[in-house]
Amino acid sequence: MSMVDPILFYFDFTSPYSYLASEKIDALAEQYGRKVQWRPILLGGVFKALGTVSLVKQPGQADYSVKDFARSARFLGLPYAQPAEFPVSTVAPARAWYWLHGQDCALARRFAHEVFRAYFVDGLNIADAAVVLELAQKVGADGTALEQGMSDPAIKDRLRAETDAAVAAGVFGAPWIVVDGEPFWGADRLPQIERWLETGGY
């Protein structure tokens, strides 16, 4: 694989560690002359396919997880407020992302940051399609066209196909970041990713 291949970044908009990684991954990649391909997926679909549950729903882990989300954000210097509704369905923002990405990659990137921050900083309910449309318009999208696009069967299929492909590629959680074929799970692997980019593998 060429050393200038893009980094793959699988994420779910309701995943706190995905939010943390989303704030760091592009700048990290850029330091090493790399681009990042963002790939929203539905973690619910991944867990269903594997027969697993999220860490936060494992018995005994909820309190620690919520503490660690906020603490990890502070550690990384990022704002964070635990959403009242958590986790939520991210079908609406993920479909919107794929439609926007088909129109304009840079717009999709701005939208993704807007959605993550709306949920994890401002506490908006990103499961709500009306909220999603408003966030998209805020970053420059055509709301009417996006609303139609989100209900396009091709967009619905795309999100399902991306989630299935992620499972087939070995993804079992998020964020899931792949550098030259090497998979890294979790925002806490950012230092290892940096080392990998520096050294070409260790």
Place this chain on the structure above:
Amino acid sequence: MSMVDPILFYFDFTSPYSYLASEKIDALAEQYGRKVQWRPILLGGVFKALGTVSLVKQPGQADYSVKDFARSARFLGLPYAQPAEFPVSTVAPARAWYWLHGQDCALARRFAHEVFRAYFVDGLNIADAAVVLELAQKVGADGTALEQGMSDPAIKDRLRAETDAAVAAGVFGAPWIVVDGEPFWGADRLPQIERWLETGGY
């Protein structure tokens, strides 16, 4: 809580991330004038109490986990070889540790390092009481006295009680490290632990 309270370090001898933490935690604590209280527990007992399973046994996670154990060790500059038998029962080394600790804290510490390295570097089967006795003798223990000590009902009860107490304290995995009441799960939280020690909380 006083700023000179010891750091609590819960671990299981068959846990790869516990091994990684075991090689770093004392030096890290010492930098900040702290001691570390080591506490072997049986993760199997923790999982049974909570109705959970280890990460490596979650569907789809085994291959990634084994890759991450070795990669995390390289990242930290530590030797690592995935044991052929994994995971194994750690009743024997954990009981031995509590008996040795009752005799001589420093001896128990040397023994713990010896057990971790025997398993994760040299591939010895630390579930075997004969192996455990040999490792203990290598670091200066009286093998005959230890063999008797390991079958003392008080030592068996102690290990069970420490595992139960860990569950009651919120432990659901290992390593589990507590600094002034703040819990951290995983060797990948060492940088956060260092920040906590530096700043007194963030």
